[in-house]
Amino acid sequence: MNAFKKDAFHFLKYFSLNAVVFGFLAFVLWKTNGLGGSLSMNATVMLLIPVGLVTGLVSATAFHNASHGNIKPRRLNALIGELTASFSLEDLRCFRVGHMLHHIHTDDPELDPHPPKGLTFFGFIMSSRQKTIECISRLYYQAHGAGPAQRRNVLAQIILFHVAALAKVVFWFLLFGKTGFLFFFVPAYLAYFFGFAHLNYASHQDDEHGVAEVSNHDGTLFYRVMNFLTSGGYYHRNHHLAPGLYNPSKLSRAKAGV
Ligand SMILES: [Zn+2]
Numbered sequence: 001m002n003a004f005k006k007d008a009f010h011f012l013k014y015f016s017l018n019a020v021v022f023g024f025l026a027f028v029l030w031k032t033n034g035l036g037g038s039l040s041m042n043a044t045v046m047l048l049i050p051v052g053l054v055t056g057l058v059s060a061t062a063f064h065n066a067s068h069g070n071i072k073p074r075r076l077n078a079l080i081g082e083l084t085a086s087f088s089l090e091d092l093r094c095f096r097v098g099h100m101l102h103h104i105h106t107d108d109p110e111l112d113p114h115p116p117k118g119l120t121f122f123g124f125i126m127s128s129r130q131k132t133i134e135c136i137s138r139l140y141y142q143a144h145g146a147g148p149a150q151r152r153n154v155l156a157q158i159i160l161f162h163v164a165a166l167a168k169v170v171f172w173f174l175l176f177g178k179t180g181f182l183f184f185f186v187p188a189y190l191a192y193f194f195g196f197a198h199l200n201y202a203s204h205q206d207d208e209h210g211v212a213e214v215s216n217h218d219g220t221l222f223y224r225v226m227n228f229l230t231s232g233g234y235y236h237r238n239h240h241l242a243p244g245l246y247n248p249s250k251l252s253r254a255k256a257g258v
């Protein structure tokens with residue numbers, strides 16, 4: 001957050017580096033392995049789908065925790081965070097800024113990047129990315145001014161973020177090949193995308209008085225399985241109370257206030 005506020009070109013440099021590194025790696029893979037081999041479809045290949053679903057959730061859990069600096073030893077947060085962020089087609093530093101805004105301004109209709117109040121799950125999914133861009137851009141303009149140069153900078157950041165994401169898609173496609181990409185990477189990405197969207201949506205609903213509250217979820221088969229795969233991810237109220245815990249289900253009942 002500090003580097004983002006101090007250096008007006010922090011994200012521009014970071015997204016450019018991401019795009020160049022993954023573009024270069026994709027180029028090397030293309031030169032050495034070609035264009036991803038042929039597509040196989042058999043019973044063994046189908047087993048890749050559940051492996052991908054599990055990997056996507058475990059990886060995204062590590063990504064979220066790395067953004068909080070929860071991985072021990074601490075120096076691994078940057079390495080694991082960058083790797084798992086890239087697997088989710090995101091960027092660690094950008095995610096960290098947006099996610100800190102979520103923790104600081106939880107359920108604020110303007111300042112929280114993804115408050116679900118009044119939205120269907122589909123509407124929540126469709127609006128969250130644009131809302132996140134708006135919240136981070138607002139913070140950028142507060143720190144660096146909102147003149148034409150800053151607006152051009154933010155536009156360049158948005159373009160470069162998506163160029164980097166595209167470079168990552170190409171990299172994973174060439175790394176896993178057509179079969180691995182379709183039956184492992186795509187399920188992994190969808191598990192991350194919809195799993196964590198649902199986690200946020202379900203955990204930030206209104207109480208009986210219509211006031212937004214952060215809640216924990218467990219007990220049903222779905223939540224048990226999801227909590228197992230996301231290291232207690234659906235203990236989201238606990239996570240807001242103790243963001244430094246990798247597994248928020250481990251928060252003591254006394255500290256959780258129950
Ligand atoms: Zn939350």
Ligand SMILES: [Zn+2]
Nearest residue numbers: 068099239243
């Ligand atoms: Zn968090």
